[in-house]
Amino acid sequence: MHIIVTVKQVPETRTLRMDEATGTLVRDSGTAIVNPLDLYAVELALQLKELHNAHVTAISMGPPHAEKALREVMSMGVDDAVLVSDRAYAGSDAWSTAWILAAAINTVKDFDLIICGERATDGDTGQVGPELAAALNINALTYVNHFELASAGDFTASRLVEDGEEQLAGKLPMLLTVVKEIAVPRLPVLEGKIRARRAPVKTLGQNELKLDERLVGLQGAPTRVDKIFRPQIMRDCIMASATQGQGALAAVKQLNEFLLTRRIGGGGV
Amino acid sequence: MDKVKYRTLTPEIAAELKRIVGDAYVIYGDKERLEVFSHDEIPGTEYRGMPEAVVRPDSAAQISAIMKLANLEKIPVTPRGAGSGLSGGAVPVSGGIVLCLDRMNRILDIDVENMMVEVEPGVVTNEINEALRKHKLFYAGYPMSLETCFIGGNVAENAGGGKAVKYGVTSRYVLGLEVVTPTGEIVELGGKLVKDVTGYNMVQLMVGSEGTLGIFTRIVLKLIPLPEFQVDLLCMFRNTEEAVGAVPRLMTVSGIIPASIEYMNRIAVKGACEYLNESIPYEDCGAMLLVSLDGTDQERLADEYEAVGLLCREHGAYEVYVADNPSISERLWRIRRNIGEAFNVFSKRQSGEDMVVPPASLPAMVAGLERIAERYGISVPCFGHAGDGNVHARLVCPPEWSDDKWNSELPMILDECYRDVAALGGRISGEHGIGCKRKKYMDKVVSPEYISMLRAVKKAFDPNWIMNPGKIFDL
Numbered sequence: 001m002h003i004i005v006t007v008k009q010v011p012e013t014r015t016l017r018m019d020e021a022t023g024t025l026v027r028d029s030g031t032a033i034v035n036p037l038d039l040y041a042v043e044l045a046l047q048l049k050e051l052h053n054a055h056v057t058a059i060s061m062g063p064p065h066a067e068k069a070l071r072e073v074m075s076m077g078v079d080d081a082v083l084v085s086d087r088a089y090a091g092s093d094a095w096s097t098a099w100i101l102a103a104a105i106n107t108v109k110d111f112d113l114i115i116c117g118e119r120a121t122d123g124d125t126g127q128v129g130p131e132l133a134a135a136l137n138i139n140a141l142t143y144v145n146h147f148e149l150a151s152a153g154d155f156t157a158s159r160l161v162e163d164g165e166e167q168l169a170g171k172l173p174m175l176l177t178v179v180k181e182i183a184v185p186r187l188p189v190l191e192g193k194i195r196a197r198r199a200p201v202k203t204l205g206q207n208e209l210k211l212d213e214r215l216v217g218l219q220g221a222p223t224r225v226d227k228i229f230r231p232q233i234m235r236d237c238i239m240a241s242a243t244q245g246q247g248a249l250a251a252v253k254q255l256n257e258f259l260l261t262r263r264i265g266g267g268g269v
Numbered sequence: 270m271d272k273v274k275y276r277t278l279t280p281e282i283a284a285e286l287k288r289i290v291g292d293a294y295v296i297y298g299d300k301e302r303l304e305v306f307s308h309d310e311i312p313g314t315e316y317r318g319m320p321e322a323v324v325r326p327d328s329a330a331q332i333s334a335i336m337k338l339a340n341l342e343k344i345p346v347t348p349r350g351a352g353s354g355l356s357g358g359a360v361p362v363s364g365g366i367v368l369c370l371d372r373m374n375r376i377l378d379i380d381v382e383n384m385m386v387e388v389e390p391g392v393v394t395n396e397i398n399e400a401l402r403k404h405k406l407f408y409a410g411y412p413m414s415l416e417t418c419f420i421g422g423n424v425a426e427n428a429g430g431g432k433a434v435k436y437g438v439t440s441r442y443v444l445g446l447e448v449v450t451p452t453g454e455i456v457e458l459g460g461k462l463v464k465d466v467t468g469y470n471m472v473q474l475m476v477g478s479e480g481t482l483g484i485f486t487r488i489v490l491k492l493i494p495l496p497e498f499q500v501d502l503l504c505m506f507r508n509t510e511e512a513v514g515a516v517p518r519l520m521t522v523s524g525i526i527p528a529s530i531e532y533m534n535r536i537a538v539k540g541a542c543e544y545l546n547e548s549i550p551y552e553d554c555g556a557m558l559l560v561s562l563d564g565t566d567q568e569r570l571a572d573e574y575e576a577v578g579l580l581c582r583e584h585g586a587y588e589v590y591v592a593d594n595p596s597i598s599e600r601l602w603r604i605r606r607n608i609g610e611a612f613n614v615f616s617k618r619q620s621g622e623d624m625v626v627p628p629a630s631l632p633a634m635v636a637g638l639e640r641i642a643e644r645y646g647i648s649v650p651c652f653g654h655a656g657d658g659n660v661h662a663r664l665v666c667p668p669e670w671s672d673d674k675w676n677s678e679l680p681m682i683l684d685e686c687y688r689d690v691a692a693l694g695g696r697i698s699g700e701h702g703i704g705c706k707r708k709k710y711m712d713k714v715v716s717p718e719y720i721s722m723l724r725a726v727k728k729a730f731d732p733n734w735i736m737n738p739g740k741i742f743d744l
Contacts, residue, residue, distance in 0.1 A: 012594065012595050012596060014595060031594055031595055033594045033595075033596055036596065072594075075591070184548040187503075187549060187590040187591075187592070187597060187600070187601075188590065188591050188592075188597070189588060189589060189590055189591065190502070190575070190578040190579070190582065190589035190590075190591055192591075193575070193578075193591045193593075194575055197571060197575075
């Protein structure tokens with residue numbers, strides 16, 4: 001059995017800064033980490049690996065330093081890793097990322113299950129998972145909070161939906177996006193770190209994938225970002241002031257009148 | 270108790286204090302606001318004292334005027350930083366004035382060329398490093414209560430904290446002080462000098478004097494290059510003997526000095542993990558070591574943590590978790606940081622201890638503590654700075670004990686603990702200070718001649734005994 005987990009390297013949010021002038025992230029301001037929501041996908045893959053003797057491959061698209069994120073999940077127990085990296089892919093949106101990942105996955109080897117995090121904490125779209133399923137022409141289950149595998153690729157799963165849980169059963173192959181209720185991610189251990197530091201990470205780029213350049217990177221991205229801005233919070237504060245008992249009556253009256261304009265209470269002074 | 274009789278702080282004296290610092294910066298006659306300054310962070314109500322007035326000066330000149338007034342009127346003065354101490358050092362046990370330094374909170378000069386920083390005492394220690402980050406410099410004497418404590422309090426207590434194994438304690442970094450003496454003189458001690466043998470080493474006499482010899486108004490600190498990368502190893506052991514026994518070997522065998530080596534015994538681990546709902550498998554864990562390594566070269570740091578981690582495995586660690594990014598690091602460190610809080614929830618009646626022994630005697634001290642705990646039937650979470658031979662043991666009262674039972678047993682328990690520590694060549698406080706909390710136990714670990722020497726120094730500085738009386742030793 002072969003499970004593929006997608007991971008993304010994202011900026012660590014606590015140390016991150018925004019450029020006030022341009023409204024964009026200062027990319028080198030923080031530490032890069034594995035998208036925290038991908039760790040739940042990794043954990044589910046590792047639990048299935050232990051139960052069903054599966055082989056787990058992690059795949060990531062990003063700049064060369066995203067290799068660190070792959071080594072991080074390898075230290076948790078992922079067997080091997082593929083980094084999809086090429087200057088031509090820079091600027092890809094969710095759609096083109098899904099196509100590139102699909103092409104890369106097709107070169108790896110047969111898979112039974114793909115597990116993705118719910119979304120990445122930087123882009124926050126939650127679209128790459130389902131779009132990847134579409135590109136690979138397999139079914140997708142999103143917001144999965146429970147997943148069990150029986151023999152011959154039969155599974156039962158539940159999804160967290162707005163008004164409750166949805167119970168499902170089906171057959172692999174399948175793509176899942178999982179929510180954090182699925183499992184508690186394990187911590188990397190020393191032996192895992194030692195192995196991951198020395199393990200090979202396979203890199204795939206345009207030389208290997210030979211994708212139509214009009215369909216990848218900024219050119220292939222149908223998403224257009226018009227403007228990024230910080231929403232202005234407009235609060236019109238009215239101060240009703242009274243010092244040392246002076247003007248208290250007038251202040252209460254003013255407050256009452258205000259509350260009446262909002263149709264909340266107000267009474268005699 | 271102190272033999273000196275102090276006078277009451279009258280409305281006239283309060284008016285004079287207001288004239289010195291301004292009306293807004295004196296609290297007088299307002300019980301509710303004064304109460305805040307009657308205690309530090311020792312749990313419980315035993316070590317408290319109400320001030321008669323709180324004064325918040327803004328300059329050395331104002332402090333000098335306050336001290337001169339206090340000498341004239343025989344009013345005790347207790348200096349106070351953030352009030353995050355654990356020995357009652359900032360508690361006005363004889364009433365009088367609390368001199369709060371929170372308004373003197375400026376970073377005066379970041380001197381990159383000299384690798385020094387000059388600060389006022391009310392700067393939050395953590396903010397010093399925030400300000401230094403862009404210069405890639407680092408103040409290494411920082412303690413555990415990161416976001417609250419003031420640098421002035423750190424210097425007064427000679428605080429140690431998490432990174433003392435590699436970087437030492439506060440005293441190593443204090444090069445110069447401007448001090449207002451108990452009699453109100455303003456003097457400069459030391460300065461921006463790496464070497465200085467011009468007379469006695471008065472700077473180091475002041476460091477750790479617990480606010481009994483003077484008030485710091487400017488502090489010059491030595492800086493080091495910022496270690497940009499950090500890796501933490503959480504090492505799980507089956508029992509204390511293995512964990513604590515591994516500590517000396519980590520350094521002697523590997524030749525690597527970690528920034529910190531923190532120890533937690535079974536009770537501490539269990540308490541904190543339950544409190545935090547932590548999911549790491551701690552059930553079989555008898556003791557943990559949290560080892561941090563830092564440096565400026567990531568690859569070299571990886572070599573070092575592998576070597577130290579493997580040594581822990583060889584010496585009995587059955588699992589070693591690795592954190593090399595802030596998210597995982599925070600998950601590991603919060604276990605260590607929340608032990609105190611976890612046990613505050615469990616029982617308010619407890620005594621926080623700060624015993625220190627030569628590092629190699631740590632296994633003997635911890636074993637002794639666990640024996641005493643078992644004999645008295647109390648629980649003793651032990652945690653702290655194993656690499657420094659300094660462990661914080663919390664003697665926690667069983668919830669079913671009455672106050673009377675606890676109050677009569679505790680001195681006996683402490684007596685035994687301190688006797689053990691003395692036999693190992695240790696002391697009753699490594700970094701929290703003696704304050705009013707531990708002074709009655711001083712004679713367990715030091716000679717009468719030593720205390721006489723401290724008294725003589727005190728008398729030379731403070732002839733009227735008005736500066737933070739009732740601390741360290743009785744007059």
